[in-house]
Amino acid sequence: VGSARILLDHPYALEATLFSGQAFRWRQAGGTFTGIVGGAPVTLRAAGGAIDVSGPDAERRADEVEGYLRTSDPMAAIYRSIGTDESMAGAIGRWRGLHLLRQEPWETTASFIVSSASNIPRITRTLDAICARFGKRAARGPPGLRSFPPPAVLAKATPGSLAACGLGYRARYLSSAARCVAHGEISFEDVARLPTPAARDRLVEALDGVGPKVAECILLFSLGKDDAFPVDRWVQRAVADRYLGGQPLAPAKVSAWGREHFGRWAGYAQQYLFQDGRTKAGAAGRGGPRSPLRSQ
DNA sequence: TTCCAGGATTGAC
DNA sequence: GTCAATCATGGA
Numbered sequence: 001v002g003s004a005r006i007l008l009d010h011p012y013a014l015e016a017t018l019f020s021g022q023a024f025r026w027r028q029a030g031g032t033f034t035g036i037v038g039g040a041p042v043t044l045r046a047a048g049g050a051i052d053v054s055g056p057d058a059e060r061r062a063d064e065v066e067g068y069l070r071t072s073d074p075m076a077a078i079y080r081s082i083g084t085d086e087s088m089a090g091a092i093g094r095w096r097g098l099h100l101l102r103q104e105p106w107e108t109t110a111s112f113i114v115s116s117a118s119n120i121p122r123i124t125r126t127l128d129a130i131c132a133r134f135g136k137r138a139a140r141g142p143p144g145l146r147s148f149p150p151p152a153v154l155a156k157a158t159p160g161s162l163a164a165c166g167l168g169y170r171a172r173y174l175s176s177a178a179r180c181v182a183h184g185e186i187s188f189e190d191v192a193r194l195p196t197p198a199a200r201d202r203l204v205e206a207l208d209g210v211g212p213k214v215a216e217c218i219l220l221f222s223l224g225k226d227d228a229f230p231v232d233r234w235v236q237r238a239v240a241d242r243y244l245g246g247q248p249l250a251p252a253k254v255s256a257w258g259r260e261h262f263g264r265w266a267g268y269a270q271q272y273l274f275q276d277g278r279t280k281a282g283a284a285g286r287g288g289p290r291s292p293l294r295s296q
Numbered sequence: 297t298t299c300c301a302g303g304a305t306t307g308a309c
Numbered sequence: 310g311t312c313a314a315t316c317a318t319g320g321a
Contacts (some may be wrong), residue, residue, distance in 0.1 A: 021302055112302070119301040122319060168317030173304080204304095211304045232302035250311085251303090274302070 001140070003054040004062035005047070010075045013097030014046045017069070020275055022101050022221045024111055024124045025131070025148070034142060037061070037068045038104075041141030044069075056140040070099050082262050082269040087242040091276040098275055100267060101221060105188040106181060107148040108222035113174050113209040114167060115217075122166070129165035130154075154178035173209025180207055192223040196259065199225060212252055220267040227266045229258035235270055238277035 018026040018033050026035040033044045042055040042065055053065050066072065075097075083089045110130075115123045127148075134153050135146035154162070155178040163171035180186055186206040191199045196219060203215035210218070213232055219225035231239070231251040239254050240246055249257070262269040 113304095115301090116303040117301060117316085118303090118318080119320075122301080125319090163317085166318070169315090170304090170317080209304065213303060217302070230302070233300085234302070278302085 001054065001056055002058040002060075003052060004058045004065075006051040006053060006062060006066055006069070006071055008049055008051065008071055011097035012046070012051060012069070012071060012099060013095065014044060014051060016095060016097070016275065017099045017101065018044075020098060020271065021120050021278075022217075022271075023103060024120070024127050025107075027145075034145065036138055036141075036145065036147060038064045039138075039147060041138045041145050068102055070102055073099060075099075078265045078268050081265050082272075088269060088272065091272040095272055095275050098272065100226070100271055102224065103222045104148070105218065105222040106151055109177060109181070109207065109210070109214075109218050110148070110154065110174060112214040112217045112221075113170060113177055113207075116170060116173075116209065116211075116214060126166040130162070130167075133161065133165060151178045151181040155182040170209060176208035177210065188223060191219075192225070196225045196227050199223070200228070212255065216255060220270070226268065227259050227262075227264050229255045229262070229266045229270045231255045231258070231270075232274070234274050234277040238273040242273075 014033065015028070018035070019028075023035070026033050031045055035042065035044075038061065040056060040061065042053055042058065042061065044065075045052045045054075051069065051071065053062055055061075079092050083092050111123070111127055114126050114130075118126075131146040131148055134149035134157060137143070138145045138147050149157075154174060157175065157178075159171040159175045162174055167174060186202070191202050194202060196216075199219055200212060200215040203210050203218055204212060213230050216228040216230035220228035220230060229235075231254045235258075236248075236251055236254055239258065240248050243257075243261070258270055259266045
């Protein structure tokens with residue numbers, strides 16, 4: 001077990017980032033966060049101007065962890081690019097240091113198939129059950145930490161055994177998508193070379209259980225498409241309330257609007273809207289027609 | 297008990 | 310092309 005240190009030239013909100021609904025498999029113990037990057041266990045700790053990495057071969061894997069955490073993203077330029085209005089500037093101020101992650105495409109795909117019409121606590125539990133049932137113990141990792149099962153493994157799992165992990169009706173989607181990926185019917189590398197809208201359409205047509213929103217999550221969180229703009233209920237609400245005068249707009253149109261309006265870093269704008277919208281910080285005192293009525 | 301969740305699919309129009 | 314019903318499940 002070794003250790004390494006990633007030096008930062010800007011703030012990194014480690015806890016907010018690891019629990020921001022992009023990844024679901026990090027576990028916190030005190031001030032440390034343990035998870036799997038590149039198939040191997042790592043433990044992270046914020047160290048004021050740096051992130052400490054520990055675990056097997058940590059010295060040699062620091063670059064890999066850097067890539068995962070995207071610590072080299074040009075945050076000042078990103079904030080300048082997207083923070084052009086008061087609402088976004090406020091969200092940036094409240095969540096400064098929140099980063100996008102660059103995760104492994106298959107785990108991201110499976111995770112967001114599971115996420116459909118669910119919520120973060122339940123997604124977390126379901127993925128945990130999948131890893132407990134089908135994953136392997138991570139080499140030289142803590143006992144409870146398991147790898148995410150590769151496509152070929154989940155392709156062989158029966159939909160019934162997946163449903164037992166809490167997937168509900170999504171079990172057959174995950175089973176089908178696993179087969180598709182395992183058989184090489186889609187290549188994430190090829191998808192990543194397409195422009196964002198074409199890449200999204202390709203994922204949607206190839207993978208069961210992957211619609212526009214899940215596809216944009218895959219593009220944004222694992223394939224380096226920084227202008228992807230996933231629209232879930234929270235983002236839908238936040239965009240309508242803050243930018244469209246409360247007027248509802250179809251999710252596909254909100255996604256196109258977001259990419260157009262915020263430009264090449266639209267995905268970051270989306271993540272700050274999501275984070276701000278789903279927490280009390282951003283919702284409080286905002287007013288608007290969709291705000292819940294409060295008694296007294 | 298009802299409503300909601302990082303939605304997708306299917307069928308009707 | 311858009312729209313509504315339907316799909317499991319647990320938490321608030």
